Amino acid sequence: MKRLVQVISLSMFVFLGTNIAAATSIVSTSPTAGSILSISPSAVSIKANSDLVEGANSIEVTNPSGVRVDDGSVQVQGSVLLVGLKPLETSGTYTVSYSLMVIDEESASGTFTFIYNSPGEVTMATPEPTTSEDPLSTNNPNRLTDLFVVALLIFAFIVLVFLSRYAKKTFNTPSKPKVQRKNPSTSKKFLK
Structure with a gap:
C-alpha cells in the first residue's frame, strides 16, 4: 500500500510538474510594464521563455482613448514578439494587449501598461526692452539698511575706543611689587 501511494505521488508530481513547466511566461517587455516614458517608443516587444509560433501571436497597443496606435506589423523573431508604433502624441496610459x-x-495572454508623457512645445519668450531709471534718483528700499549698518559701525567704533581707554586705566597702573623686608628686631637676643 505504501508503495502504491509513492507511485501515485510520483506520477502526479511528474504530470503536474510538466504542465507547470510547459506554461508560457513573459521574460521581459519593452517598454517595461508600468514604466513612464518621455520619448515616444518606435516599437513594443515582448520576450517569452520559449520560441513563439509564427503567425499565431497577436499584439495591440491602444492609447488612453482606446484608439489603436500600433502599425499592425507583428513580427516574430525567435522568442520575441514585436510590433511597430505610430508616433505617440497623447500623454497618458497606453495599454498593450498580447496573446503568445x-x-x-x-498560450499566454494578458495586458500591461506604460505611461507616456508627451513633451509640450517649447516656446522661447522674447524679452521686451524696458526703460531703466537712474538708480540715484529713485528711493532705494535698501537705503534704510545701509544707514543702519553705518550706524552700527560708528557705534562699534565708539565702544572700541571706550573699552580701550578702560583697559588702559585698569591694566596700565604701575604696580610695584611689595617686597617684605624683615624689620630688624628691636629685642635683644641672648646668645648662649
Missing part, C-alpha cells in the same frame, strides 16, 4: 503561442505549451 508556443509549441507544446499553453
Whole structure:
C-alpha cells in the first residue's frame, strides 16, 4: 500500500510538474510594464521563455482613448514578439494587449501598461526692452539698511575706543611689587 501511494505521488508530481513547466511566461517587455516614458517608443516587444509560433501571436497597443496606435506589423523573431508604433502624441496610459503561442505549451495572454508623457512645445519668450531709471534718483528700499549698518559701525567704533581707554586705566597702573623686608628686631637676643 505504501508503495502504491509513492507511485501515485510520483506520477502526479511528474504530470503536474510538466504542465507547470510547459506554461508560457513573459521574460521581459519593452517598454517595461508600468514604466513612464518621455520619448515616444518606435516599437513594443515582448520576450517569452520559449520560441513563439509564427503567425499565431497577436499584439495591440491602444492609447488612453482606446484608439489603436500600433502599425499592425507583428513580427516574430525567435522568442520575441514585436510590433511597430505610430508616433505617440497623447500623454497618458497606453495599454498593450498580447496573446503568445508556443509549441507544446499553453498560450499566454494578458495586458500591461506604460505611461507616456508627451513633451509640450517649447516656446522661447522674447524679452521686451524696458526703460531703466537712474538708480540715484529713485528711493532705494535698501537705503534704510545701509544707514543702519553705518550706524552700527560708528557705534562699534565708539565702544572700541571706550573699552580701550578702560583697559588702559585698569591694566596700565604701575604696580610695584611689595617686597617684605624683615624689620630688624628691636629685642635683644641672648646668645648662649
